[in-house]
C-alpha cells in the first residue's frame with residue numbers, strides 16, 4: 001500500500017457526533033476529503049449543520065445529516081442506527097460532541113453533573129455498543145473519542161467535565177484490548193485549547209487568554225484543523241497498528 005492508499009477512505013462510512021461546528025466539523029471534512037461518506041450530526045436542525053453538510057457533500061456526495069440531543073439516553077443508539085441505515089453499515093465512529101459547564105465545583109448541581117456525564121460518557125459507550133456489531137462483522141472498524149488535555153490538567157471550574165473525559169479515556173483503553181482481535185481500533189484524541197465557539201467568551205478576556213497561553217509550550221491556541229491529521233491517522237489504515245492510545249493535540253499543554 002502506498003501512502004495515499006493508507007489514508008484512502010473510499011467505500012468507508014463514518015459518523016462524527018457534534019460536527020455541525022468546531023473540531024467535529026473539521027474532522028468530518030477531513031474524512032470526506034479522504035473519500036468516506038460521512039454522517040454529520042448536531043442537536044437540532046440548524047443553519048450551521050446545513051452548511052457543514054453542504055461542504056461535506058461537495059467532497060463526498062453520499063454524506064447525510066443525523067440529529068439528536070445526546071443528553072436524552074435514547075438518542076445515542078438511535079443516531080448510530082440512523083447513520084448505519086443511510087450507508088448500510090458504519091465503519092468509523094468519531095465521538096466528538098460534549099458539553100462543558102463552567103462553574104466553581106461547590107456550586108455544580110446534581111442535574112448539571114448528570115447531564116455532562118450523560119453526553120460525555122454514557123452516550124459514548126452506548127454509541128460504541130451500537131456501532132461495534134457491524135464493525136465486528138466486517139473485521140474492520142475505527143472508534144475515535146475526543147477527550148481533552150483536562151484528563152491530565154483538570155480546570156478547577158470544570159470538575160465534572162474533566163472527570164467525564166478521564167472516564168471516557170479509561171473506556172477507550174479497556175475496549176481497545178477487547179476489540180483488537182476483531183480488527184477494530186479504539187483511540188482517544190485529546191485536544192488542548194482549540195479556538196471554537198465553546199471558548200470564545202472565556203478567551204475574549206485578554207488577561208485570562210494570556211495566562212492560558214503561558215501554560216502552552218507552543219505559546220499559541222490551536223485551530224480545529226490542527227486536530228484533523230491525528231484523527232485521519234487513527235481512522236484509516238495508516239493507523240491500523242495504533243490502538244488504546246491517548247494522543248494529545250495540545251501544543252504541549254499537558255507537560
Ligand SMILES: NC(=O)c1ccc[n+]([C@@H]2O[C@H](COP(=O)([O-])OP(=O)(O)OC[C@H]3O[C@@H](n4cnc5c(N)ncnc54)[C@H](OP(=O)(O)O)[C@@H]3O)[C@@H](O)[C@H]2O)c1
Pocket residue numbers: 017018019020021022023024041042043044046048068069070071095096097098099100119146147148149190191192193194195196197198199
Ligand atoms: N475547543 C477546545 O478547546 C477543546 C479542548 C479540549 C477538548 N475539546 C473537545 O473537543 C470536542 C469538540 O469541541 P468543540 O470545541 O469543537 O465544540 P463546539 O464548537 O462547542 O461544538 C459542539 C458540538 O457538539 C454538539 N453538541 C453540543 N451539545 C450536544 C448535545 N447535548 N447532544 C449532541 N450534540 C451536542 C453541537 O451541536 P449544535 O451545533 O447542534 O449545538 C456541536 O456540533 C468536545 O468533545 C470537547 O470536549 C475541545
